[in-house]
Amino acid sequence: MPVTVVVGAQWGDEGKAKIIDLLSKEHTYVVRYQGGHNAGHTVVVDGEKYALQLVPSGVLYDHVIPVIANGVVVDLPTLFHEIDMLESRGISCADLKVSSRAHLIFPWHQAHDAIAEAMRGDDKIGTTLKGIGPAYADKARRVGVRVGEVVDLDHFAETVRARAIAENLVIVQAGEEPLDVDEIVERFVEFGRRLQPYVADTVTLLHDALAQGSQVLLEGAQATFLDLDHGTYPYVTSSNPTAGGACAGSGLGPRDIDRIVGITKAYTTRVGAGPFPTELLDADGDTLIDVGKEFGTVTGRRRRAGWLDCVMLRQAVRLNSLTELALTKLDILDGFDEVKVCTGYRLDGQAIDYYPDRSDILARVEPVYETLSGWKTDLSGARERGQLPPAAQEFLAIVEREVGVPVNVVGVGAERDDYLLWTA
Structure with missing residues (x-):
């Protein structure tokens, strides 16, 4: 079966990482297709616990090429913390691929998340305040910043500065302290420089892999009843963890999928x-x-x-x-x-x-x-x-x-x- 999808069938925390780890034995590519660093996947190997938020669980196998696909929103501090943790424990992330089409999370997204949750009063959603929802909102508003933009760091710096200035206006209007624009630009340019070797056209990568006979495992975060369309709205996440979301979030087509494990x-x-x-x-x-x-x-x-x-x-x-x-x-x-x-x-x-x-x-x-x-x-x-x-x-x-x-x-x-x- 060339493509298998693994999806949570409840409200998350079902132990997906354990099953993904089991299935990764027989797959070459393990692909995270949606969500952000608000979801944790934990694998225990010989008593050692690996808690992963962005890097696909299959990274623990030498033969697996881990992919963060276009449907994910990526928090770069978390990603590099995770890479450093894994490599310090002998797990190489050299083959990690991050989609050029994936969107980035910035400090203003986390600020907006906290402001919106505070304004809800007693009707809080229970968001993790990681900036996931605001990052997806920017994607839908067509003002998001995508991973591929780090290939040109000068242009990336200009884009980040313009977005930070614009978002500061909203943050100040909400009564909060403005973000340090210069600090954000400097920090994220360095993150962007480090990200460059990982950036890839993952849609082409995955289709080429299937053409060559490779096995692909699509890994969802959260779960069915946190799906933006089909979950217990409004107490949901900001993306589509369901199997249908695996296609949009990876660039693979419905007819590529043979097996869907809940x-x-x-x-x-x-x-x-x-x-x-x-x-x-x-x-x-x-x-x-x-x-x-x-x-x-x-x-x-x-x-x-x-x-x-x-x-x-x-x-x-x-x-x-x-x-x-x-x-x-x-x-x-x-x-x-x-x-x-x-x-x-x-x-x-x-x-x-x-x-x-x-x-x-x-x-x-x-x-x-x-x-x-x-x-x-x-x-x-x-x-x-x-x-x-x-x-x-x-x-x-x-x-x-x-x-x-x-x-x-x-x-x-x-x-x-x-x-x-x-x-x-």
Whole structure:
């Protein structure tokens, strides 16, 4: 299969990096196609943790060429911090390619992010304040600065200065202190000089790679229900993490894609505000958070947690044309006496089996659960289907029945090799 897409099937933090790392073994190019440094992908190798925000997770393999594609917004301080971290630990980033069409994030984007969030008062979105949304807004307004502009540093400096001066007017009008224009220009010209060797026409690169028979893996950030169009708006990200966004964000066409893997936890989490039908505000929710270490890779924020929601997973299958699921963190449920799976909703007392299209309606639904006995067994050593206890096997069977696609991979621990293949 020449092109595989990996997409989160919930609200993010599903453990995509673990599955991307697994699939990277058989791919030559691993491509990040949207988002920015507001999403963290964590891979654990031999007890060492690699927390990545921009560089694709496949960089940990020598044979992989990592690509940051045109749909990404790039924060250069974060990118170079990440490159330096990886290379200090023996991971080469020499083959990294950054699309000339990708847009850059600047300090004024972060300033606008903070101003807008403060103005929302009690109705905050829960943004990470990384400047992602304002950078995408500039892209849509056609005033953004693209990576390819660093090839001509004199022109790049002029562009950055003009944009910084213009944005300072807005920042001052909002009552904030102006940014230091000269400092920004000087710093970003140096970043631009360092970025030059990585700049590439990644669309041509990827099409040439397919023509030569290479395998390409497209890696999304965030997840389906944070999608700008299909998520729980307005509590969403500023791009399209869904599989459709993989085409726009990479320059590859729909017919190039053969396999679309949706990643889900064995339970559900989300960060920030927004409706959450299966959220647990009790001891079980606290246990999921504590045992699952549900704290953001990027922000450190405590996540919200609840039982697995198969209604939203069915919607994720539809929106992404998922060919399969990879289910992570099954081991986090090891200690529960009972495990629940949401198989439907009730709205105003009436049963519904669809995912509402409005966040205010989603906030009103009540989950309908199927309850299983817990397996009360440590799953971390399981490497084959038959090593799972019957109750855990029943859990996976319910997921497949409710969602309509096979579960092919099951994660049972944090380490790179803590997984088993479920579908025979």
